[in-house]
Amino acid sequence: MSLSIGNCDLKKLQPNCYENEFEHITHEIDFSFNQIEVIHKGTFKKLQILGIYLRSNLIKTIENEAFLNLPNLTTVDLANNLLHTLNSHAFLDVPVLSSLDFQCNNVELLEKENFNFLGEYHAYIDLSNNNISAIESRVFEKAAANTLSVDLSANAIELIPENLFDNYIFSYLDLGCNPILDLSGLYENNYSISFLYVNSTFLDRVNFKNFATWADSRNIKLVESSCVGKEMCKELRNCSSKKNNSGFYYVAIFAILRSVHLG
Numbered sequence: 001m002s003l004s005i006g007n008c009d010l011k012k013l014q015p016n017c018y019e020n021e022f023e024h025i026t027h028e029i030d031f032s033f034n035q036i037e038v039i040h041k042g043t044f045k046k047l048q049i050l051g052i053y054l055r056s057n058l059i060k061t062i063e064n065e066a067f068l069n070l071p072n073l074t075t076v077d078l079a080n081n082l083l084h085t086l087n088s089h090a091f092l093d094v095p096v097l098s099s100l101d102f103q104c105n106n107v108e109l110l111e112k113e114n115f116n117f118l119g120e121y122h123a124y125i126d127l128s129n130n131n132i133s134a135i136e137s138r139v140f141e142k143a144a145a146n147t148l149s150v151d152l153s154a155n156a157i158e159l160i161p162e163n164l165f166d167n168y169i170f171s172y173l174d175l176g177c178n179p180i181l182d183l184s185g186l187y188e189n190n191y192s193i194s195f196l197y198v199n200s201t202f203l204d205r206v207n208f209k210n211f212a213t214w215a216d217s218r219n220i221k222l223v224e225s226s227c228v229g230k231e232m233c234k235e236l237r238n239c240s241s242k243k244n245n246s247g248f249y250y251v252a253i254f255a256i257l258r259s260v261h262l263g
């Protein structure tokens with residue numbers, strides 16, 4: 001059973017009041033398109049639901065343990081809000097959480113161990129269309145997920161730090177639509193990846209050559225975006241159609257199409 005309380009001018013969620021009221025809800029709860037600003041500690045606790053949808057609110061703050069002891073929760077949608085930071089302590093005892101949508105917020109920094117609450121499943125994280133300009137090394141450290149799909153497109157990322165993706169398996173990594181000046185952080189990391197989408201718009205001649213040399217040494221096929229078929233573009237989430245924060249289109253020049261082991 002699902003419950004929708006969307007688009008009804010709701011301004012506040014009362015903590016600790018849904019445990020009994022929503023005990024019969026086992027599929028999803030949708031609070032989208034309201035005016036909620038804060039998710040307080042204990043707001044979602046000891047429920048059996050699969051999904052919580054909070055997109056298109058005014059959420060600026062998510063307190064510690066806002067999502068607590070949710071054994072069946074797989075999906076949290078917080079897209080189109082006003083979040084500036086990601087609070088990893090907001091999620092506790094969410095063992096099967098595997099889909100996090102933070103697109104179209106105001107996140108500026110990804111910090112070490114931001115995703116340490118992820119369980120041992122394939123996890124999809126969407127952080128596209130934020131304001132991310134800085135990423136600390138080992139952001140994914142202590143994330144137990146065995147494979148990751150991560151969308152960081154349409155941000156303000158200029159540099160890829162070393163050890164960012166170390167020892168992880170990525171089925172999909174989208175870095176397109178970013179003003180990346182240096183891709184050398186990709187070269188040193190030891191990780192596995194199936195699809196990588198990046199753009200070379202801002203690379204100077206030296207960095208461009210280094211990237212091409214690195215790819216060639218690992219037998220990675222680089223293909224211009226115009227040569228990538230419709231189905232492949234769809235799988236790569238069609239990054240080249242996204243706008244950056246200034247309203248301009250960045251063209252994703254290269255797609256790594258082959259499943260490879262990097263490092």
